[in-house]
Amino acid sequence: MAGGRSPCCDKTKVKKGPWSPAEDIRLVSFIQKHGHTNWRSLPKQAGLLRCGKSCRLRWINYLRPDVKRGNFTPEEEQSIIHLHATFGNKWSKIASHLPGRTDNEIKNVWNTHLKKRTLLMNNKNQTPSSSLASNEHTNQEKPSNPKATQPIATISVEDIDQQPSTPTSTISCNSSGQDKASCNYEEDESFWNMLEPQLVTDHDMLEVENWVRLLEKELELTDQDDQTKTMGEEQAVWCKISDQILSPLWPTSPTNFGLW
DNA sequence: AACTACATCAACCGCCCCCGC
DNA sequence: GGCGGGGGCGGTTGATGTAGT
Numbered sequence: 001m002a003g004g005r006s007p008c009c010d011k012t013k014v015k016k017g018p019w020s021p022a023e024d025i026r027l028v029s030f031i032q033k034h035g036h037t038n039w040r041s042l043p044k045q046a047g048l049l050r051c052g053k054s055c056r057l058r059w060i061n062y063l064r065p066d067v068k069r070g071n072f073t074p075e076e077e078q079s080i081i082h083l084h085a086t087f088g089n090k091w092s093k094i095a096s097h098l099p100g101r102t103d104n105e106i107k108n109v110w111n112t113h114l115k116k117r118t119l120l121m122n123n124k125n126q127t128p129s130s131s132l133a134s135n136e137h138t139n140q141e142k143p144s145n146p147k148a149t150q151p152i153a154t155i156s157v158e159d160i161d162q163q164p165s166t167p168t169s170t171i172s173c174n175s176s177g178q179d180k181a182s183c184n185y186e187e188d189e190s191f192w193n194m195l196e197p198q199l200v201t202d203h204d205m206l207e208v209e210n211w212v213r214l215l216e217k218e219l220e221l222t223d224q225d226d227q228t229k230t231m232g233e234e235q236a237v238w239c240k241i242s243d244q245i246l247s248p249l250w251p252t253s254p255t256n257f258g259l260w
Numbered sequence: 261a262a263c264t265a266c267a268t269c270a271a272c273c274g275c276c277c278c279c280g281c
Numbered sequence: 282g283g284c285g286g287g288g289g290c291g292g293t294t295g296a297t298g299t300a301g302t
Contacts, residue, residue: 019270019271038287053287054286090291103290103291104269111268112268208275233265265299265302269298270294272285272292274291277287
């Protein structure tokens with residue numbers, strides 16, 4: 001890097017740290033309308049004081065509608081162990097075998113849980129359990145297209161509810177507004193359909209714009225408020241978005257939400 | 261109840277790869 | 282073929298939550 005390439009953004013003019021609900025909404029609505037052809041210019045176009053890379057990370061890891069939230073199932077954990085044995089620290093490669101899971105999430109799970117577990121196993125001179133071996137064939141070579149597979153796991157509302165709630169991880173598949181029934185959205189073809197590129201009509205655009213405007217108005221998330229709201233207030237606002245507005249719409253009624 | 265240590269995970273940083281010019 | 286820019290990846294950090302004393 002001698003000679004120095006230009007930094008991806010002006011570090012003095014970008015906001016760092018946890019994302020606020022208002023920023024999330026801005027990013028989601030912008031990507032819904034325009035997609036993400038250029039991450040570097042996206043923050044400026046979307047009116048975000050963020051680095052393009054930060055936007056990309058936020059979208060990929062948390063805001064994408066197909067991101068699976070909640071605890072990893074034992075099957076997923078075993079898959080990660082096996083895939084790590086095969087690929088090493090190639091987290092994106094491992095993630096490609098686990099639909100809905102991100103490399104960052106997998107990396108975290110490995111570093112916090114699975115690494116220790118495998119070390120313990122190795123110390124005890126044990127091979128992974130027989131159940132693990134039986135899972136090997138079912139999980140190791142998962143096609144990257146999740147549509148072509150059986151669901152690798154079923155996320156239940158209870159699973160998700162067990163997660164510590166953080167104000168920065170909220171536009172997610174959290175159907176807390178629903179009953180305690182499990183959320184088998186992966187089996188729902190409409191869920192996967194919404195991930196496919198679709199023709200965007202003017203009517204769709206209008207609906208999204210209206211939806212975002214309604215949200216911002218209802219929650220008083222105007223630009224002016226962005227500057228003045230305290231973090232606590234933002235968290236409260238975000239709980240409101242998550243519990244009252246997003247949850248009933250997403251993912252059970254993706255068509256209500258947007259354009260995918 | 262207060263304090264400390266440990267665990268978790270979202271986010272940042274910097275390097276590398278790929279692709280277009 | 283070389284160069285530059287953008288995107289992607291992996292390592293690391295720091296804030297926050299939780300358990301233990």
